[in-house]
Amino acid sequence: MFRVVIADDEETIRNGLKRLIESYELDLSVIATAQDGEEAIEVIKKYHPEIILMDINMPFMNGLEIIETVRETDKDAKIIIISGYSQFEYAQKALELGVFSYILKPINYRDFKNILLKAMDAYSQRMWEVSKLKEGDAENEGCKDVGKLAIAYMKENFSQNQLSLNLVAQQFHISQSYLTRVIKQKTGVSFTDYLNRLRINMATKLLTDKDNNYSINDISNMVGYSSQHYFSRAFKNYMGVSPNKYRNGE
Incomplete structure (x- = not known):
């Protein structure tokens, strides 16, 4: 959760921004708000947020001064300026301080959601690279290819019925939205679709193996489904026939 x-x-x-963010139902949680510059510094130091939304004009310290202070200790937080000021010097200074995006009021609902998604993705990618650097694996191409590693992880663990988008995202310290995108880019299908294909592919091998007498329920559990009913329905969706008919060559 970001x-x-x-x-x-x-x-x-x-309050409006908080409600708007909550309405998107993303992997985001507004943990604190601040009404002036000093309070902003206080809550940022306390909670270490991954994403900061900030106005330029605030009492005690303006947004640019806050960013300068934050950047002394946190180089990675994604800061999004939301301002009614379009002056070039504000935007230029904000970019120099590493601001992720500069949005003018009034906010466009759809554009704002897309910016938040991009900020989450960018933060996830950065944290992934940092974690690999800390492990001394900076030269490994895998540190830039989280999608490839996530797919390998799914292939090794698809038989675990608790495997989920959230679990894999946590395994690689990335957001669910970022994982969804890289899986789609690598496989051409969604996370759920790819996971089901892995499971159904193994199920077809077990069903046609003449050396075993596993029941349909046994196979369902072995390939990662907690429910035989759900397994049978998923199998028919992918193969066009029920598991029993597939086993019997019908």
Whole structure:
């Protein structure tokens, strides 16, 4: 779950952004809001959010001063400026300080969601690279190819019925949205579809193996389904026939 801090001197803006983020149903949690620059610094140091939404004009310290302070200790947080000011000097300074995006009010609902998704993806990718560097694997191409490693992990663990998008994302310290994208790019199908294909492919081998007498329920459990009913339905969706008919060559 990505932690978000919202800093804006207008309560209606803070509350509106919080409700908007919650409505997207993303892997985001607004953990704190701040009404001025000093409070913003306080909550950012306390919660270490991955994403910071901030207005430029606030009491005590403006947004640019806050960013300079934050960047002294946190180089990776994705900071998104939301401002009513379009002056070039503000945007230029913000970019120099490593701001992820500069949005002008009023906010476009769809565009804002896309920016949040990109910020989550960028943070996930950065953390993945950092974790690999810490492991002394900086030269390994795999550190830039989390999709390839995630697929290998799924191939090794698909028989575990608890395997899920969230579990694999946590395994590689990335967001669910980022994992969804890289799996789609690598396989051409969704995470769920790819996982089902791995399981059904193994099930077909078990069903046609004349040296075993596994029941349909046994095979269902062996390939990662906790329910025989769900397994049979998934098998028919992919193979066009039920597991029993497939076994009997019908």
